[in-house]
Amino acid sequence: METLLQQTVNGLVVGSVYALIALGYTMVYGILGLINFAHGDVLMVGALVALEAISLLQTHYPELGLVPTLLAGLGVSVVVCMILGYTIERTAYRRLRNAPRLAPLITAIGVSFLLQTLAMIIWGRNYHTFPQLVSTTPIEPVAGVFITPVQIVILVVSAVLMIGLVLLVNKTRLGRAMRATAENHRVASLMGVDTNKIIAATFVIGSALAAVAGVMYSSNYGIAHYAMGFMPGLKAFTAAVLGGIGNLAGAMLGGIVLGLVESIGAGYIEDMSFGFLNSSYQDIFAFIILGIVLIFRPTGLLGERVADRA
Amino acid sequence: MSAPILQLRDLRIAYGAIEAVKGIDLELAEGELVSLIGANGAGKTTTLNAIAGTLPIAGGELRYNGQRIEKLPAHKRLRQGLALVPEGRGIFTRLTVEENLRMGAYCRRDDDAVEADLERVFTMLPRVKERLQQVAGTLSGGEQQMVAIGRALLSRPKLLLLDEPSMGLAPLVVEKIFEVISSVAAEGVTILLVEQNANLALEFSQRAYVMKSGHITLTGSGDALLADPKVRAAYLGEV
Numbered sequence A: 001m002e003t004l005l006q007q008t009v010n011g012l013v014v015g016s017v018y019a020l021i022a023l024g025y026t027m028v029y030g031i032l033g034l035i036n037f038a039h040g041d042v043l044m045v046g047a048l049v050a051l052e053a054i055s056l057l058q059t060h061y062p063e064l065g066l067v068p069t070l071l072a073g074l075g076v077s078v079v080v081c082m083i084l085g086y087t088i089e090r091t092a093y094r095r096l097r098n099a100p101r102l103a104p105l106i107t108a109i110g111v112s113f114l115l116q117t118l119a120m121i122i123w124g125r126n127y128h129t130f131p132q133l134v135s136t137t138p139i140e141p142v143a144g145v146f147i148t149p150v151q152i153v154i155l156v157v158s159a160v161l162m163i164g165l166v167l168l169v170n171k172t173r174l175g176r177a178m179r180a181t182a183e184n185h186r187v188a189s190l191m192g193v194d195t196n197k198i199i200a201a202t203f204v205i206g207s208a209l210a211a212v213a214g215v216m217y218s219s220n221y222g223i224a225h226y227a228m229g230f231m232p233g234l235k236a237f238t239a240a241v242l243g244g245i246g247n248l249a250g251a252m253l254g255g256i257v258l259g260l261v262e263s264i265g266a267g268y269i270e271d272m273s274f275g276f277l278n279s280s281y282q283d284i285f286a287f288i289i290l291g292i293v294l295i296f297r298p299t300g301l302l303g304e305r306v307a308d309r310a
Numbered sequence B: 001m002s003a004p005i006l007q008l009r010d011l012r013i014a015y016g017a018i019e020a021v022k023g024i025d026l027e028l029a030e031g032e033l034v035s036l037i038g039a040n041g042a043g044k045t046t047t048l049n050a051i052a053g054t055l056p057i058a059g060g061e062l063r064y065n066g067q068r069i070e071k072l073p074a075h076k077r078l079r080q081g082l083a084l085v086p087e088g089r090g091i092f093t094r095l096t097v098e099e100n101l102r103m104g105a106y107c108r109r110d111d112d113a114v115e116a117d118l119e120r121v122f123t124m125l126p127r128v129k130e131r132l133q134q135v136a137g138t139l140s141g142g143e144q145q146m147v148a149i150g151r152a153l154l155s156r157p158k159l160l161l162l163d164e165p166s167m168g169l170a171p172l173v174v175e176k177i178f179e180v181i182s183s184v185a186a187e188g189v190t191i192l193l194v195e196q197n198a199n200l201a202l203e204f205s206q207r208a209y210v211m212k213s214g215h216i217t218l219t220g221s222g223d224a225l226l227a228d229p230k231v232r233a234a235y236l237g238e239v
Helices: A002-032 A039-060 A066-096 A102-123 A149-171 A173-183 A185-190 A195-221 A230-243 A248-272 A283-296 B044-052 B074-079 B097-104 B111-124 B141-153 B171-186 B198-204 B222-227 B229-235
Strands: B004-015 B018-029 B033-038 B059-064 B082-085 B159-163 B190-195 B207-212 B215-221
Touching: A002 A039, A002 A149, A002 A173, A002 A195, A002 A230, A002 A248, A039 A066, A039 A102, A039 A195, A039 A230, A066 A102, A066 A195, A149 A173, A149 A195, A149 A248, A173 A185, A173 A195, A173 B097, A185 A195, A185 B074, A230 A248, A230 A283, A248 A283, B004 B044, B004 B190, B018 B044, B018 B059, B018 B190, B018 B215, B033 B044, B033 B171, B033 B198, B044 B074, B044 B082, B044 B159, B044 B190, B074 B082, B082 B141, B097 B111, B097 B141, B111 B141, B141 B159, B141 B171, B171 B190, B171 B198, B190 B198, B198 B222, B198 B229, B207 B222, B207 B229, B215 B222, B222 B229
Parallel strands: B033 B190, B033 B207, B082 B159, B159 B190
Antiparallel strands: B004 B018, B004 B059, B207 B215
Protein backbone atom coordinates (compact mmCIF):
# COMPACT_ATOMS: atom_id res chain seq x y z
CA MET A 1 0.00 0.00 0.00
CA GLU A 2 2.84 2.36 0.82
CA THR A 3 4.47 1.51 -2.50
CA LEU A 4 1.22 2.36 -4.25
CA LEU A 5 0.89 5.75 -2.54
CA GLN A 6 4.55 6.57 -3.04
CA GLN A 7 4.46 5.63 -6.72
CA THR A 8 1.24 7.61 -7.17
CA VAL A 9 3.00 10.73 -5.91
CA ASN A 10 6.02 10.06 -8.13
CA GLY A 11 3.70 9.37 -11.04
CA LEU A 12 1.85 12.64 -10.60
CA VAL A 13 5.16 14.52 -10.62
CA VAL A 14 6.57 12.90 -13.73
CA GLY A 15 3.11 12.91 -15.33
CA SER A 16 2.72 16.64 -14.96
CA VAL A 17 6.06 17.11 -16.73
CA TYR A 18 4.83 14.83 -19.54
CA ALA A 19 1.63 16.84 -19.64
CA LEU A 20 3.50 20.12 -20.17
CA ILE A 21 5.50 18.61 -23.02
CA ALA A 22 2.43 16.89 -24.50
CA LEU A 23 0.66 20.26 -24.70
CA GLY A 24 3.32 21.45 -27.14
CA TYR A 25 2.81 18.42 -29.36
CA THR A 26 -0.94 18.65 -29.29
CA MET A 27 -1.15 22.41 -29.94
CA VAL A 28 1.07 22.14 -33.00
CA TYR A 29 -0.82 19.09 -34.22
CA GLY A 30 -4.13 20.86 -33.69
CA ILE A 31 -3.16 23.84 -35.79
CA LEU A 32 -0.92 22.27 -38.47
CA GLY A 33 -1.65 18.55 -38.41
CA LEU A 34 2.08 18.07 -37.88
CA ILE A 35 3.84 15.91 -35.30
CA ASN A 36 6.75 18.13 -34.33
CA PHE A 37 9.29 15.47 -33.46
CA ALA A 38 11.84 18.16 -32.62
CA HIS A 39 9.75 19.18 -29.60
CA GLY A 40 11.61 16.89 -27.19
CA ASP A 41 14.89 18.41 -28.29
CA VAL A 42 13.60 21.89 -27.53
CA LEU A 43 13.20 20.58 -23.98
CA MET A 44 16.81 19.40 -24.04
CA VAL A 45 18.00 22.81 -25.23
CA GLY A 46 15.93 24.37 -22.44
CA ALA A 47 17.61 22.25 -19.79
CA LEU A 48 21.16 22.77 -21.12
CA VAL A 49 20.75 26.51 -21.61
CA ALA A 50 19.41 26.81 -18.06
CA LEU A 51 22.35 24.77 -16.81
CA GLU A 52 24.77 27.05 -18.67
CA ALA A 53 23.09 30.23 -17.42
CA ILE A 54 22.96 28.97 -13.84
CA SER A 55 26.64 27.99 -13.77
CA LEU A 56 27.61 31.36 -15.27
CA LEU A 57 25.55 33.16 -12.63
CA GLN A 58 27.02 31.03 -9.86
CA THR A 59 30.56 31.80 -11.04
CA HIS A 60 30.09 35.52 -11.55
CA TYR A 61 27.38 36.37 -9.03
CA PRO A 62 27.82 33.84 -6.23
CA GLU A 63 26.14 36.22 -3.78
CA LEU A 64 22.87 35.89 -5.70
CA GLY A 65 20.49 33.63 -3.76
CA LEU A 66 19.41 30.18 -4.95
CA VAL A 67 15.92 31.16 -5.98
CA PRO A 68 16.93 34.25 -8.00
CA THR A 69 19.64 32.20 -9.73
CA LEU A 70 17.17 29.47 -10.62
CA LEU A 71 14.56 31.96 -11.82
CA ALA A 72 17.09 33.83 -13.94
CA GLY A 73 18.37 30.56 -15.43
CA LEU A 74 14.80 29.49 -16.16
CA GLY A 75 14.00 32.87 -17.69
CA VAL A 76 16.99 32.74 -20.04
CA SER A 77 16.10 29.20 -21.03
CA VAL A 78 12.45 30.08 -21.72
CA VAL A 79 13.43 33.05 -23.90
CA VAL A 80 16.03 31.02 -25.83
CA CYS A 81 13.52 28.23 -26.45
CA MET A 82 10.82 30.65 -27.58
CA ILE A 83 13.25 32.07 -30.15
CA LEU A 84 14.26 28.54 -31.09
CA GLY A 85 10.64 27.46 -31.55
CA TYR A 86 9.94 30.49 -33.72
CA THR A 87 13.05 29.85 -35.81
CA ILE A 88 12.19 26.18 -36.34
CA GLU A 89 8.70 27.07 -37.55
CA ARG A 90 9.88 29.94 -39.71
CA THR A 91 12.77 28.19 -41.41
CA ALA A 92 11.80 24.53 -41.49
CA TYR A 93 8.02 24.19 -41.48
CA ARG A 94 6.53 27.35 -42.97
CA ARG A 95 7.81 26.72 -46.47
CA LEU A 96 6.33 23.22 -46.31
CA ARG A 97 2.86 24.46 -45.38
CA ASN A 98 1.29 23.13 -48.59
CA ALA A 99 3.62 20.19 -49.12
CA PRO A 100 2.46 16.56 -48.80
CA ARG A 101 2.32 15.67 -45.13
CA LEU A 102 5.27 13.28 -45.23
CA ALA A 103 7.64 16.17 -46.04
CA PRO A 104 7.16 18.17 -42.80
CA LEU A 105 7.21 14.94 -40.77
CA ILE A 106 10.62 13.96 -42.15
CA THR A 107 11.77 17.56 -41.72
CA ALA A 108 10.74 17.38 -38.05
CA ILE A 109 12.92 14.32 -37.55
CA GLY A 110 15.73 16.17 -39.34
CA VAL A 111 15.37 19.19 -37.05
CA SER A 112 15.52 16.82 -34.09
CA PHE A 113 18.83 15.35 -35.28
CA LEU A 114 20.14 18.82 -36.04
CA LEU A 115 19.39 20.10 -32.54
CA GLN A 116 20.92 17.04 -30.90
CA THR A 117 24.07 17.30 -32.97
CA LEU A 118 24.44 21.01 -32.30
CA ALA A 119 23.94 20.40 -28.59
CA MET A 120 26.54 17.63 -28.69
CA ILE A 121 29.02 20.00 -30.34
CA ILE A 122 28.35 22.74 -27.78
CA TRP A 123 27.97 20.72 -24.59
CA GLY A 124 29.79 17.50 -25.44
CA ARG A 125 28.62 13.92 -25.09
CA ASN A 126 28.88 13.71 -21.32
CA TYR A 127 26.17 13.80 -18.73
CA HIS A 128 26.17 17.10 -16.87
CA THR A 129 25.18 17.39 -13.26
CA PHE A 130 22.22 19.73 -13.05
CA PRO A 131 22.52 22.04 -10.01
CA GLN A 132 20.14 21.12 -7.25
CA LEU A 133 18.89 24.57 -6.42
CA VAL A 134 15.67 23.25 -4.95
CA SER A 135 16.28 20.52 -2.42
CA THR A 136 15.80 16.91 -3.47
CA THR A 137 15.95 15.72 0.12
CA PRO A 138 12.52 14.41 1.09
CA ILE A 139 10.60 16.37 3.67
CA GLU A 140 9.03 14.64 6.69
CA PRO A 141 7.04 11.68 5.27
CA VAL A 142 3.25 11.86 5.43
CA ALA A 143 1.58 8.45 5.78
CA GLY A 144 4.90 6.88 4.86
CA VAL A 145 5.08 8.78 1.57
CA PHE A 146 8.20 10.75 0.76
CA ILE A 147 7.96 13.89 -1.31
CA THR A 148 10.80 16.25 -2.10
CA PRO A 149 10.61 20.04 -2.30
CA VAL A 150 11.54 19.92 -5.98
CA GLN A 151 8.61 17.58 -6.61
CA ILE A 152 6.26 19.99 -4.87
CA VAL A 153 7.59 22.85 -7.00
CA ILE A 154 7.09 20.77 -10.16
CA LEU A 155 3.49 19.97 -9.26
CA VAL A 156 2.65 23.59 -8.45
CA VAL A 157 4.41 25.12 -11.46
CA SER A 158 2.85 22.59 -13.85
CA ALA A 159 -0.62 23.21 -12.47
CA VAL A 160 -0.22 26.98 -12.76
CA LEU A 161 1.08 26.76 -16.32
CA MET A 162 -1.67 24.39 -17.42
CA ILE A 163 -4.39 26.61 -15.95
CA GLY A 164 -2.76 29.61 -17.59
CA LEU A 165 -2.67 27.90 -20.98
CA VAL A 166 -6.30 26.80 -20.76
CA LEU A 167 -7.31 30.38 -19.94
CA LEU A 168 -5.17 31.74 -22.78
CA VAL A 169 -6.71 29.38 -25.33
CA ASN A 170 -10.30 29.71 -24.17
CA LYS A 171 -10.60 33.28 -22.98
CA THR A 172 -8.33 35.51 -25.01
CA ARG A 173 -8.42 36.96 -28.50
CA LEU A 174 -5.19 35.13 -29.37
CA GLY A 175 -6.65 31.85 -28.10
CA ARG A 176 -9.81 32.32 -30.13
CA ALA A 177 -7.71 33.01 -33.23
CA MET A 178 -5.67 29.87 -32.49
CA ARG A 179 -8.79 27.74 -32.29
CA ALA A 180 -10.25 29.34 -35.41
CA THR A 181 -7.02 28.79 -37.34
CA ALA A 182 -6.84 25.19 -36.09
CA GLU A 183 -10.29 24.57 -37.50
CA ASN A 184 -9.90 26.35 -40.85
CA HIS A 185 -6.87 28.35 -41.96
CA ARG A 186 -8.62 29.81 -44.99
CA VAL A 187 -11.69 31.10 -43.17
CA ALA A 188 -9.53 32.40 -40.32
CA SER A 189 -7.60 34.48 -42.85
CA LEU A 190 -10.94 35.77 -44.16
CA MET A 191 -11.55 37.09 -40.63
CA GLY A 192 -8.35 39.11 -40.90
CA VAL A 193 -6.25 36.62 -38.94
CA ASP A 194 -2.61 36.47 -40.04
CA THR A 195 -2.49 32.70 -39.72
CA ASN A 196 1.29 32.56 -40.06
CA LYS A 197 1.61 34.70 -36.95
CA ILE A 198 -0.86 32.53 -35.04
CA ILE A 199 1.03 29.37 -36.02
CA ALA A 200 4.32 30.98 -34.97
CA ALA A 201 2.74 31.97 -31.64
CA THR A 202 1.68 28.36 -31.12
CA PHE A 203 5.26 27.16 -31.59
CA VAL A 204 6.56 29.90 -29.27
CA ILE A 205 4.11 29.00 -26.48
CA GLY A 206 4.76 25.28 -26.84
CA SER A 207 8.51 25.86 -26.73
CA ALA A 208 8.24 27.98 -23.59
CA LEU A 209 6.37 25.14 -21.89
CA ALA A 210 9.04 22.70 -23.11
CA ALA A 211 11.78 24.89 -21.62
CA VAL A 212 10.10 24.89 -18.22
CA ALA A 213 9.51 21.15 -18.49
CA GLY A 214 13.17 20.63 -19.37
CA VAL A 215 14.40 22.57 -16.36
CA MET A 216 12.02 20.70 -14.07
CA TYR A 217 12.94 17.33 -15.58
CA SER A 218 16.64 17.99 -15.08
CA SER A 219 16.09 19.37 -11.58
CA ASN A 220 14.21 16.23 -10.65
CA TYR A 221 16.77 13.76 -12.03
CA GLY A 222 19.83 15.92 -11.45
CA ILE A 223 21.30 15.47 -14.94
CA ALA A 224 21.26 17.09 -18.36
CA HIS A 225 22.53 15.61 -21.60
CA TYR A 226 22.39 16.32 -25.36
CA ALA A 227 20.12 13.33 -26.02
CA MET A 228 17.94 13.74 -22.93
CA GLY A 229 15.00 15.09 -24.94
CA PHE A 230 14.38 11.91 -26.84
CA MET A 231 12.69 9.78 -24.18
CA PRO A 232 10.48 12.43 -22.51
CA GLY A 233 9.62 13.68 -26.00
CA LEU A 234 8.52 10.24 -27.13
CA LYS A 235 6.57 9.68 -23.93
CA ALA A 236 4.87 13.04 -24.13
CA PHE A 237 3.93 12.23 -27.72
CA THR A 238 2.44 9.01 -26.37
CA ALA A 239 0.60 11.03 -23.75
CA ALA A 240 -0.79 13.35 -26.41
CA VAL A 241 -2.00 10.38 -28.49
CA LEU A 242 -3.43 8.73 -25.38
CA GLY A 243 -5.45 11.82 -24.53
CA GLY A 244 -6.51 12.43 -28.13
CA ILE A 245 -4.04 14.41 -30.19
CA GLY A 246 -5.11 17.96 -30.95
CA ASN A 247 -7.04 18.14 -27.67
CA LEU A 248 -5.57 20.26 -24.84
CA ALA A 249 -7.44 18.58 -21.98
CA GLY A 250 -6.49 15.25 -23.52
CA ALA A 251 -2.79 16.10 -23.47
CA MET A 252 -2.95 16.99 -19.79
CA LEU A 253 -5.00 13.91 -18.89
CA GLY A 254 -2.79 11.71 -21.06
CA GLY A 255 0.37 13.03 -19.41
CA ILE A 256 -0.90 12.41 -15.91
CA VAL A 257 -2.29 8.95 -16.74
CA LEU A 258 0.95 7.96 -18.46
CA GLY A 259 3.02 9.18 -15.51
CA LEU A 260 0.87 7.22 -13.08
CA VAL A 261 0.86 4.00 -15.11
CA GLU A 262 4.59 4.18 -15.63
CA SER A 263 5.39 4.97 -12.03
CA ILE A 264 3.03 2.45 -10.47
CA GLY A 265 4.11 -0.09 -13.05
CA ALA A 266 7.73 0.48 -12.13
CA GLY A 267 6.85 -0.14 -8.49
CA TYR A 268 5.36 -3.52 -9.23
CA ILE A 269 7.16 -4.69 -12.36
CA GLU A 270 9.46 -6.93 -10.34
CA ASP A 271 6.56 -8.72 -8.64
CA MET A 272 4.59 -8.89 -11.89
CA SER A 273 7.44 -10.50 -13.79
CA PHE A 274 8.50 -12.77 -10.91
CA GLY A 275 11.81 -10.97 -10.57
CA PHE A 276 12.66 -11.23 -14.27
CA LEU A 277 12.40 -7.47 -14.94
CA ASN A 278 13.29 -4.62 -12.62
CA SER A 279 12.18 -1.00 -12.46
CA SER A 280 14.72 0.12 -15.06
CA TYR A 281 12.33 -1.43 -17.58
CA GLN A 282 9.65 1.09 -16.69
CA ASP A 283 9.81 2.63 -20.17
CA ILE A 284 7.96 -0.34 -21.64
CA PHE A 285 4.69 0.86 -20.10
CA ALA A 286 4.53 4.01 -22.19
CA PHE A 287 4.95 2.07 -25.39
CA ILE A 288 2.55 -0.69 -24.41
CA ILE A 289 0.02 2.10 -23.87
CA LEU A 290 0.86 3.69 -27.22
CA GLY A 291 0.33 0.35 -28.95
CA ILE A 292 -2.95 -0.36 -27.19
CA VAL A 293 -4.33 3.13 -27.89
CA LEU A 294 -3.38 3.06 -31.55
CA ILE A 295 -4.97 -0.37 -32.00
CA PHE A 296 -8.15 0.02 -29.98
CA ARG A 297 -8.85 3.72 -29.68
CA PRO A 298 -6.80 5.75 -32.15
CA THR A 299 -8.82 8.86 -31.29
CA GLY A 300 -7.49 8.71 -27.73
CA LEU A 301 -9.40 9.17 -24.48
CA LEU A 302 -10.91 12.57 -25.29
CA GLY A 303 -10.38 12.87 -29.03
CA GLU A 304 -13.22 13.11 -31.49
CA ARG A 305 -11.26 13.02 -34.69
CA VAL A 306 -9.13 10.17 -35.89
CA ALA A 307 -5.45 11.05 -35.71
CA ASP A 308 -4.82 9.80 -39.19
CA ARG A 309 -1.80 11.98 -39.80
CA ALA A 310 0.41 10.63 -37.03
CA MET B 1 -21.28 57.08 -61.65
CA SER B 2 -18.70 57.45 -58.88
CA ALA B 3 -15.32 55.72 -59.05
CA PRO B 4 -15.71 51.93 -58.85
CA ILE B 5 -15.02 50.33 -55.47
CA LEU B 6 -14.10 47.10 -57.24
CA GLN B 7 -12.68 46.74 -60.71
CA LEU B 8 -11.61 43.55 -62.50
CA ARG B 9 -9.73 43.91 -65.79
CA ASP B 10 -9.08 40.84 -67.93
CA LEU B 11 -8.83 38.81 -64.75
CA ARG B 12 -7.56 35.25 -65.20
CA ILE B 13 -7.47 32.54 -62.58
CA ALA B 14 -6.02 29.08 -63.09
CA TYR B 15 -5.84 25.82 -61.17
CA GLY B 16 -2.51 24.50 -62.37
CA ALA B 17 -2.67 24.37 -66.14
CA ILE B 18 -6.44 24.66 -66.25
CA GLU B 19 -7.78 28.17 -66.62
CA ALA B 20 -11.04 28.49 -64.70
CA VAL B 21 -11.61 32.20 -65.27
CA LYS B 22 -10.51 33.30 -68.72
CA GLY B 23 -10.23 37.06 -68.60
CA ILE B 24 -13.25 38.82 -67.15
CA ASP B 25 -14.10 42.49 -66.69
CA LEU B 26 -16.35 43.50 -63.86
CA GLU B 27 -17.07 46.75 -62.00
CA LEU B 28 -18.95 47.67 -58.88
CA ALA B 29 -19.82 51.21 -57.91
CA GLU B 30 -20.03 52.06 -54.26
CA GLY B 31 -23.39 51.12 -52.75
CA GLU B 32 -24.45 48.80 -55.56
CA LEU B 33 -25.91 45.33 -55.14
CA VAL B 34 -24.67 43.32 -58.10
CA SER B 35 -25.03 39.63 -58.68
CA LEU B 36 -22.95 37.15 -60.59
CA ILE B 37 -25.01 34.26 -61.88
CA GLY B 38 -24.31 31.23 -63.97
CA ALA B 39 -24.29 27.46 -64.01
CA ASN B 40 -22.17 25.19 -61.85
CA GLY B 41 -18.50 25.37 -62.75
CA ALA B 42 -18.78 28.69 -64.56
CA GLY B 43 -16.07 30.19 -62.31
CA LYS B 44 -18.21 32.31 -59.98
CA THR B 45 -16.84 30.99 -56.68
CA THR B 46 -13.32 31.04 -58.09
CA THR B 47 -13.77 34.71 -58.95
CA LEU B 48 -14.99 35.59 -55.45
CA ASN B 49 -12.13 33.69 -53.81
CA ALA B 50 -9.62 35.55 -55.94
CA ILE B 51 -11.17 38.88 -55.02
CA ALA B 52 -11.04 37.95 -51.32
CA GLY B 53 -7.45 36.80 -51.66
CA THR B 54 -7.63 33.10 -50.90
CA LEU B 55 -6.75 32.21 -54.50
CA PRO B 56 -3.90 33.72 -56.53
CA ILE B 57 -4.68 35.22 -59.93
CA ALA B 58 -2.93 34.19 -63.12
CA GLY B 59 -3.23 37.49 -64.93
CA GLY B 60 -5.11 40.75 -65.30
CA GLU B 61 -5.85 43.47 -62.79
CA LEU B 62 -7.75 43.53 -59.54
CA ARG B 63 -8.44 46.98 -58.11
CA TYR B 64 -10.16 47.84 -54.87
CA ASN B 65 -10.80 51.53 -54.21
CA GLY B 66 -8.53 52.25 -57.16
CA GLN B 67 -5.56 50.34 -55.65
CA ARG B 68 -4.10 47.17 -57.12
CA ILE B 69 -4.57 44.43 -54.51
CA GLU B 70 -3.40 41.29 -56.33
CA LYS B 71 -0.42 40.88 -54.00
CA LEU B 72 -2.26 41.62 -50.77
CA PRO B 73 -2.87 38.53 -48.57
CA ALA B 74 -6.47 37.77 -47.60
CA HIS B 75 -6.15 38.98 -44.01
CA LYS B 76 -4.97 42.41 -45.18
CA ARG B 77 -7.80 42.71 -47.68
CA LEU B 78 -10.28 42.17 -44.87
CA ARG B 79 -8.62 44.94 -42.90
CA GLN B 80 -9.35 47.25 -45.82
CA GLY B 81 -13.04 46.44 -45.70
CA LEU B 82 -13.35 43.57 -48.14
CA ALA B 83 -15.20 40.63 -46.58
CA LEU B 84 -16.23 37.28 -48.03
CA VAL B 85 -18.95 34.97 -46.73
CA PRO B 86 -17.55 31.78 -48.27
CA GLU B 87 -19.45 29.04 -50.04
CA GLY B 88 -20.65 26.51 -47.49
CA ARG B 89 -20.62 29.27 -44.84
CA GLY B 90 -17.22 28.51 -43.31
CA ILE B 91 -18.52 28.49 -39.77
CA PHE B 92 -16.02 27.53 -37.05
CA THR B 93 -18.03 24.53 -35.90
CA ARG B 94 -16.12 23.99 -32.65
CA LEU B 95 -16.39 27.61 -31.53
CA THR B 96 -19.54 28.97 -29.94
CA VAL B 97 -21.87 31.22 -31.90
CA GLU B 98 -20.65 34.22 -29.94
CA GLU B 99 -17.00 33.33 -30.57
CA ASN B 100 -17.77 32.98 -34.27
CA LEU B 101 -19.31 36.44 -34.34
CA ARG B 102 -16.40 37.90 -32.40
CA MET B 103 -13.98 36.41 -34.91
CA GLY B 104 -15.61 38.75 -37.40
CA ALA B 105 -14.46 41.67 -35.27
CA TYR B 106 -10.97 40.18 -34.83
CA CYS B 107 -9.17 43.16 -36.35
CA ARG B 108 -11.16 45.84 -34.56
CA ARG B 109 -9.91 47.62 -31.49
CA ASP B 110 -13.00 49.79 -30.91
CA ASP B 111 -14.55 47.51 -28.30
CA ASP B 112 -17.57 49.66 -27.53
CA ALA B 113 -18.54 49.92 -31.16
CA VAL B 114 -18.09 46.16 -31.53
CA GLU B 115 -20.56 45.58 -28.70
CA ALA B 116 -23.01 47.98 -30.36
CA ASP B 117 -22.58 46.20 -33.70
CA LEU B 118 -23.18 42.86 -31.98
CA GLU B 119 -26.49 44.22 -30.70
CA ARG B 120 -27.40 45.35 -34.21
CA VAL B 121 -26.63 41.89 -35.57
CA PHE B 122 -28.91 40.45 -32.89
CA THR B 123 -31.81 42.69 -33.89
CA MET B 124 -31.26 41.73 -37.50
CA LEU B 125 -30.92 38.03 -36.67
CA PRO B 126 -33.01 37.42 -33.53
CA ARG B 127 -32.62 33.63 -33.73
CA VAL B 128 -28.87 33.98 -33.34
CA LYS B 129 -29.12 35.66 -29.98
CA GLU B 130 -30.90 32.70 -28.40
CA ARG B 131 -27.99 30.44 -29.32
CA LEU B 132 -24.94 32.50 -28.41
CA GLN B 133 -23.28 29.97 -26.12
CA GLN B 134 -24.08 27.00 -28.34
CA VAL B 135 -21.28 25.37 -30.32
CA ALA B 136 -21.86 26.63 -33.86
CA GLY B 137 -21.63 23.16 -35.42
CA THR B 138 -24.97 22.30 -33.79
CA LEU B 139 -26.87 25.05 -35.63
CA SER B 140 -29.11 24.38 -38.61
CA GLY B 141 -27.89 25.36 -42.06
CA GLY B 142 -30.01 28.52 -42.11
CA GLU B 143 -28.78 29.59 -38.69
CA GLN B 144 -25.19 28.95 -39.74
CA GLN B 145 -25.69 31.13 -42.80
CA MET B 146 -27.10 33.88 -40.57
CA VAL B 147 -24.08 33.60 -38.28
CA ALA B 148 -21.73 33.68 -41.28
CA ILE B 149 -23.34 36.87 -42.59
CA GLY B 150 -23.47 38.45 -39.13
CA ARG B 151 -19.81 37.57 -38.60
CA ALA B 152 -18.83 39.25 -41.86
CA LEU B 153 -20.85 42.34 -40.93
CA LEU B 154 -18.95 42.64 -37.65
CA SER B 155 -15.82 43.45 -39.62
CA ARG B 156 -17.71 46.54 -40.88
CA PRO B 157 -17.12 45.74 -44.55
CA LYS B 158 -17.32 48.30 -47.31
CA LEU B 159 -17.60 45.54 -49.89
CA LEU B 160 -19.33 42.29 -48.98
CA LEU B 161 -18.88 39.22 -51.18
CA LEU B 162 -21.58 36.60 -50.68
CA ASP B 163 -21.07 33.13 -52.11
CA GLU B 164 -24.29 31.14 -52.59
CA PRO B 165 -26.04 32.24 -49.41
CA SER B 166 -29.16 30.25 -50.39
CA MET B 167 -27.34 26.97 -50.93
CA GLY B 168 -29.13 23.99 -49.43
CA LEU B 169 -31.67 26.05 -47.52
CA ALA B 170 -35.47 25.82 -47.37
CA PRO B 171 -37.38 28.49 -49.36
CA LEU B 172 -38.65 30.23 -46.22
CA VAL B 173 -35.13 30.50 -44.83
CA VAL B 174 -33.82 31.75 -48.16
CA GLU B 175 -36.43 34.48 -48.09
CA LYS B 176 -35.25 35.57 -44.62
CA ILE B 177 -31.64 35.62 -45.73
CA PHE B 178 -32.45 37.77 -48.72
CA GLU B 179 -34.33 40.17 -46.46
CA VAL B 180 -31.16 40.48 -44.42
CA ILE B 181 -29.08 41.01 -47.54
CA SER B 182 -31.32 43.81 -48.78
CA SER B 183 -31.27 45.54 -45.40
CA VAL B 184 -27.47 45.38 -45.41
CA ALA B 185 -27.45 46.83 -48.92
CA ALA B 186 -29.85 49.55 -47.77
CA GLU B 187 -27.26 50.62 -45.21
CA GLY B 188 -24.88 51.40 -48.05
CA VAL B 189 -22.67 48.31 -48.05
CA THR B 190 -21.64 47.36 -51.58
CA ILE B 191 -22.52 43.74 -52.29
CA LEU B 192 -21.36 41.26 -54.90
CA LEU B 193 -23.63 38.25 -54.74
CA VAL B 194 -22.95 34.90 -56.35
CA GLU B 195 -26.08 32.82 -56.74
CA GLN B 196 -27.31 29.77 -58.55
CA ASN B 197 -30.84 30.83 -57.75
CA ALA B 198 -30.79 33.31 -60.62
CA ASN B 199 -34.42 34.34 -60.33
CA LEU B 200 -34.02 35.48 -56.78
CA ALA B 201 -30.64 37.10 -57.38
CA LEU B 202 -31.85 39.12 -60.35
CA GLU B 203 -34.95 40.24 -58.49
CA PHE B 204 -32.84 41.69 -55.68
CA SER B 205 -29.94 43.12 -57.68
CA GLN B 206 -29.58 46.41 -59.50
CA ARG B 207 -27.24 44.86 -62.02
CA ALA B 208 -25.96 41.43 -62.84
CA TYR B 209 -23.27 39.63 -64.74
CA VAL B 210 -23.87 36.25 -66.33
CA MET B 211 -20.92 33.90 -66.35
CA LYS B 212 -20.39 30.85 -68.51
CA SER B 213 -17.29 28.62 -68.71
CA GLY B 214 -14.95 31.25 -67.36
CA HIS B 215 -16.29 34.15 -69.42
CA ILE B 216 -18.78 36.89 -68.73
CA THR B 217 -21.35 36.45 -71.47
CA LEU B 218 -24.01 38.99 -70.56
CA THR B 219 -24.46 41.97 -68.32
CA GLY B 220 -27.27 44.37 -67.63
CA SER B 221 -29.79 45.53 -65.07
CA GLY B 222 -31.53 42.87 -63.02
CA ASP B 223 -34.88 43.58 -64.67
CA ALA B 224 -33.48 43.52 -68.19
CA LEU B 225 -31.82 40.17 -67.62
CA LEU B 226 -34.98 38.79 -66.03
CA ALA B 227 -36.82 39.74 -69.21
CA ASP B 228 -34.12 38.44 -71.56
CA PRO B 229 -35.34 35.26 -73.26
CA LYS B 230 -31.81 33.85 -73.51
CA VAL B 231 -31.31 34.23 -69.77
CA ARG B 232 -34.75 32.85 -69.06
CA ALA B 233 -33.98 29.81 -71.16
CA ALA B 234 -30.52 29.14 -69.79
CA TYR B 235 -30.74 30.04 -66.11
CA LEU B 236 -34.33 30.50 -65.05
CA GLY B 237 -35.50 27.04 -65.93
CA GLU B 238 -37.78 28.02 -68.81
CA VAL B 239 -37.87 26.01 -71.99
